[in-house]
Amino acid sequence: MRAAVLREAGRLAVEEVPRPEPEPGELLLRVRDCGICGSDLHAAHTLPPGTVMGHEFAGEVAALGSGVSGWDVGEPVVALPYMACGSCAACVAGDGIRCTTIRSLGLGDLPGAYAEYVRVHPESCLRIPDGIGFRAAALVEPLAVALHGVRMAPVAAGTGCLVMGAGPIGLTTLLWCRAMGAVTVVSDPAEGRAALARRLGATATADPAREHPGSRLQSLTGRDPEVVFECVGIRGTLNDALAQAGIRGTVVVLGVCFGADEIVPGLAVMKELVVRFALAYTKDDFAAALAALQERRLDVDALVTDVVTVEDAPQAFEALMRPTTQGKVLIEF
Numbered sequence: 001m002r003a004a005v006l007r008e009a010g011r012l013a014v015e016e017v018p019r020p021e022p023e024p025g026e027l028l029l030r031v032r033d034c035g036i037c038g039s040d041l042h043a044a045h046t047l048p049p050g051t052v053m054g055h056e057f058a059g060e061v062a063a064l065g066s067g068v069s070g071w072d073v074g075e076p077v078v079a080l081p082y083m084a085c086g087s088c089a090a091c092v093a094g095d096g097i098r099c100t101t102i103r104s105l106g107l108g109d110l111p112g113a114y115a116e117y118v119r120v121h122p123e124s125c126l127r128i129p130d131g132i133g134f135r136a137a138a139l140v141e142p143l144a145v146a147l148h149g150v151r152m153a154p155v156a157a158g159t160g161c162l163v164m165g166a167g168p169i170g171l172t173t174l175l176w177c178r179a180m181g182a183v184t185v186v187s188d189p190a191e192g193r194a195a196l197a198r199r200l201g202a203t204a205t206a207d208p209a210r211e212h213p214g215s216r217l218q219s220l221t222g223r224d225p226e227v228v229f230e231c232v233g234i235r236g237t238l239n240d241a242l243a244q245a246g247i248r249g250t251v252v253v254l255g256v257c258f259g260a261d262e263i264v265p266g267l268a269v270m271k272e273l274v275v276r277f278a279l280a281y282t283k284d285d286f287a288a289a290l291a292a293l294q295e296r297r298l299d300v301d302a303l304v305t306d307v308v309t310v311e312d313a314p315q316a317f318e319a320l321m322r323p324t325t326q327g328k329v330l331i332e333f
Helices: 038-043 140-150 168-179 191-199 213-221 237-244 265-271 283-294 310-319
Strands: 002-008 011-016 027-035 056-064 076-079 117-120 125-127 160-164 183-187 204-206 227-230 250-253 274-277 304-308 328-332
Touching: 002 310, 011 310, 027 076, 056 117, 056 140, 125 283, 140 168, 140 283, 160 168, 160 213, 160 237, 168 183, 168 191, 168 227, 183 213, 191 204, 204 213, 213 237, 227 237, 237 250, 237 265, 304 310, 310 328
Parallel strands: 160 183, 160 227, 183 204, 227 250, 250 274, 304 328
Antiparallel strands: 002 011, 027 056, 027 117, 027 328, 056 076, 076 125
């Protein structure tokens, strides 16, 4: 089968690799669409050569491993991108990300979905409802990430929300805030991405190099930001989020900064801020994202700006190292 394989730091190569077979208790999926995630761009500089990345995917059941029942070949599915035991307390509660035996897909433990086929655990799978195409279904993973963060904050109709960053996670966070009726300003220095945020329903956008995004929101609501979503994940942005949040506001950290960072705790203390750090999602977040797509409460079509074949994946991956107008880029098989 064809796969985009990490061959050196930050560089993919398209290769023919052996098609996997499902082990006992597993499903094999034929991948139809797989998103390129910002985490992949970071991980490409630390994962070993030979890694097949890809953890935002939708496909159809291609084969059942021994002992698996309740699934049919050809069924369209999405999967939480990990293998967990499926029976511990965390797994039973739908919180498999906390399973002590978890093995991730596409981030070093197991091969991911930058390939025509991928092995998954049945307990991690959800059927794609009628009316949802594979491209939209491949967005369920980032939608679930954003929903998990939004559920940590008091977002409701009229809430003043500032979303820092108009990458895919910032944009999916915007979609949930918009669906809940919040007044939402998106901050991003790239005009192409800011324009996409406006197209997706942002009340307004702000270039942080030219204006204070919190002030932009204050001009719309008469209040400082009640909720700030940090969706950038580079050094300094967490402290910026603390600085822009209003008194007794909430900061939700969705961006992942892998290096050491510094904050000024007094910013949070003086304003009595609540700061929440969000990790991934639960199975219920995935199910809620699928339901929102089925019920057309979210319009995600504009979020997908580029669809490439696996042969063009290396070039698309490299281009995302310096993003301009890209929203979500999908590899389609």
